[in-house]
Amino acid sequence: MAVFTSLGLSEWLVRQCSQMGINKATPVQENCIPAILEGRDCMGCAKTGSGKTAAFVLPVLQKLSEDPYGIFCLVLTPTRELAYQIAEQFRVLGKPLGLRDCIIVGGMELQTIAMNKPFFWESKSEVRTVDELDQRYILTPEKVKDSYLVHLIQKFEDENSDWSIIIFTNTCKNCQILTMMLREFKFPAISLHSMMKQKQRFANLAKFKSNVFKILIATDVASRGLDIPTVQVVINHNTPGLPKIYIHRVGRTARAGRNGVSITLVTQYDIHLINGIEEQIQTKLKEFPLEEKDVLKILTQVNVTRRQCEIKLESTDFDEKKQINKRKQMILEGKVSSLLML
Numbered sequence: 001m002a003v004f005t006s007l008g009l010s011e012w013l014v015r016q017c018s019q020m021g022i023n024k025a026t027p028v029q030e031n032c033i034p035a036i037l038e039g040r041d042c043m044g045c046a047k048t049g050s051g052k053t054a055a056f057v058l059p060v061l062q063k064l065s066e067d068p069y070g071i072f073c074l075v076l077t078p079t080r081e082l083a084y085q086i087a088e089q090f091r092v093l094g095k096p097l098g099l100r101d102c103i104i105v106g107g108m109e110l111q112t113i114a115m116n117k118p119f120f121w122e123s124k125s126e127v128r129t130v131d132e133l134d135q136r137y138i139l140t141p142e143k144v145k146d147s148y149l150v151h152l153i154q155k156f157e158d159e160n161s162d163w164s165i166i167i168f169t170n171t172c173k174n175c176q177i178l179t180m181m182l183r184e185f186k187f188p189a190i191s192l193h194s195m196m197k198q199k200q201r202f203a204n205l206a207k208f209k210s211n212v213f214k215i216l217i218a219t220d221v222a223s224r225g226l227d228i229p230t231v232q233v234v235i236n237h238n239t240p241g242l243p244k245i246y247i248h249r250v251g252r253t254a255r256a257g258r259n260g261v262s263i264t265l266v267t268q269y270d271i272h273l274i275n276g277i278e279e280q281i282q283t284k285l286k287e288f289p290l291e292e293k294d295v296l297k298i299l300t301q302v303n304v305t306r307r308q309c310e311i312k313l314e315s316t317d318f319d320e321k322k323q324i325n326k327r328k329q330m331i332l333e334g335k336v337s338s339l340l341m342l
């Protein structure tokens with residue numbers, strides 16, 4: 001690993017990095033920072049949690065410090081939460097510059113920016129090595145996905161004093177129901193999905209980051225880029241349909257060289273999806289050992305609780321299909337870009 005000064009970064013930036021515990025450059029930083037400093041267009045591709053943000057934030061700050069004038073940099077992100085997270089990195093690293101930033105989310109038109117002759121760097125492996133991330137699966141019968149989940153969380157709670165879990169699920173409705181259900185079981189759970197008001201999304205994320213709530217139940221709105229170093233476990237409540245989504249989701253743990261576990265709940269109908277994932281990540285998922293009889297003990301209680309939560313949700317105005325249709329209509333009418341809907 002190279003030290004930052006050897007990559008051409010100024011002393012003040014190296015000092016800022018070391019205050020954040022960043023002393024040696026990761027491969028994506030080592031390869032991209034000099035190219036960006038040379039003024040070349042650059043595309044960097046590396047595994048999750050490997051410091052891609054600092055790979056562009058650092059050279060941007062250096063260039064800005066050399067000529068601190070005007071609107072210098074526009075960063076586009078796939079989700080609103082990520083926009084705030086990246087702005088925070090700019091603020092922390094760029095503090096000595098008195099950097100001013102502006103976050104724009106939702107409700108604006110986007111324009112395409114043309115790039116020519118980019119420098120392209122891709123790491124050999126885009127996915128985690130087994131050393132850092134222990135990737136597991138649990139084969140579950142169809143309609144008892146939820147009992148396994150409750151049992152798993154119970155197990156983590158019993159075995160660890162300090163724990164934090166992200167559970168990914170496929171729809172906003174499922175996300176909402178799972179949160180209600182886990183709360184019935186007195187778990188400290190909170191949700192994050194795109195049917196929530198933005199203010200609530202930020203508030204919930206902040207509560208999870210500060211460990212007030214130890215379980216975040218989220219849709220794929222949280223699967224890209226979120227950097228919460230304390231997350232030890234990612235549970236896929238549904239098997240992701242695409243390997244790329246799997247890679248992004250499980251990449252929310254084992255960040256920056258830390259260890260982590262991912263557990264994917266798999267039904268007999270998802271085996272082909274797991275095969276596709278294993279092929280892409282070139283790793284065989286290992287089975288997560290669980291005592292089935294312990295799961296069966298809570299089966300009825302979990303099913304009844306879930307049904308009660310579904311009934312409770314039906315009595316509210318939570319209508320995911322209606323929301324989706326409304327958004328599609330807005331995109332069709334050109335009132336908003338699909339990118340800004342995430």
Ligand SMILES: Nc1ncnc2c1ncn2[C@@H]1O[C@H](COP(=O)(O)OP(=O)(O)OP(=O)(O)O)[C@@H](O)[C@H]1O
Pocket residue numbers: 021022023024025026029046047048049050051052053054224225226227229251252255256
């Ligand atoms: N050189 C470094 N040494 C140690 N930690 C680092 C280094 N660079 C960045 N980090 C830390 O690593 C963590 C992950 O960085 P970052 O969020 O940029 O990863 P990423 O590659 O963008 O991940 P993802 O693909 O999931 O978005 C952050 O907490 C960041 O502060």
